[in-house]
Amino acid sequence: MAKIDLISKQWCELVFEGRNKSYGAYKLRSEAGLRQRNALIAVCIGIAVLASIPFIVRMAEREDANDESYTEVMQMAELKKEKKEEKKEEKIEVKYQKPLEKVAVKASIQLTAPVIKDDSQVDKDAELKNMEELMNAKADIAATTYKGDEGGTVNIDDLKENQTVGGTAGQEMEEEVFTVVEQPPAFPGGENALLKYISDHLKYPQIALEQEIQGVVLLRFVVLPNGAVGDVFVVQGLDSNCDREAVRVVKSLPRFNPGRQQGKPVSVWFTLPIRFQIQ
Structure with missing residues (x-):
């Protein structure tokens, strides 16, 4: 006897030939293969999901590890950045403005060349030194007779020429820096904006x-003709760390509206007190 497929459509038609097919038995037999196929697909999907769970867990753990590594790298990068910023802050040079030192001036004797002048032009107080006095004099020869200080080392002519002998007050500058000008430099937004900038960045x-x-x-700095901050000096210090921080903030100031003299932008001294107060 040939092998019979009991769930085939041909067998179902043979069994229900001449019978009522409107009831459930025929429909159940005719759709049995479809139900079995759907059930098999559902079982396969379930097995695949169960089998993939360990893989999904491992992937999630790997992503967490990557996130942690990324966080550590970011933290290390931020730490290095902070260290670099600290190093940069350590390089800030703080200049202190010293008062002009007292100078010991050498004694000097005036050497006057004989010139024929009208009697009305003769300086009666200026005494013409003879050659013997000049030869025996222990003082330096200068344009002026000066008693001088014991142990003095500076010639009186040097002071007359405004040469540097000590401190910063007599220091020659490449460009003239004005103390008072027709139009003083101004910070963009005014004094309140300047105070707010310092408060936010200090x-x-x-x-x-x-x-x-x-x-x-107390700081004294130069506002250059282009509005930028030039040399910064500490006139009155508080603490080396506070002085350094105050200088750092002032050097970071945006450009000022430059001071003007006779309509031209010039370099101007600007004095600024910065208060450190614990709230």
Whole structure:
């Protein structure tokens, strides 16, 4: 006897030939193959999902590890950046403006060349030194007779020519820096904007904060003709860390509206007190 497929459509038609096919038995037999196929697909999908769970877990753990590594790398990068910024801050040079030192001036004797002049033009106080006096004199020859200081080292002519002998007050500058001008330099937005900028960017040094150091750092700096901040000097210091921080903030200031003299932009001294106060 030939092999019979009991779930085939031909067998179903043979069994229900001449019978009522409107009831459930015929429909159940005719759709049995479709139900079995759907059930097989569902079982395969379930097995695939179960088998992929360990793989999904491993992938999630790997992503978490990558995120942690990325976070560590970012933290290391930020730490290196902070260290670089600290190093940059350490390189800030703080200049202190010293008062002009007292200068010991050498004694000098005036050498006057004989010139024929009208009697009305003769300086009666100027005494013509004879050759014997000049030869025996222990003082330096200069344009003026000066008693001088014991142990003096500076010639009186040097002072007359405004040469540098000590401190910064007599220091020659490449360009004239004005103290008073017709139109003084101004910070964009006015004085309130300047104070707000300093307040927003000033960082209280940790050492000074721990030691509860408070007070005012008085700075004097040059506003150049292009409005940029030039040399910055500490006139009145508070603490080396506070002084350095005050200089750093002033050097970071945006460009000013430059000062003007006779309509031309010029370099002008600008004095600014910065207060360090623990709130």
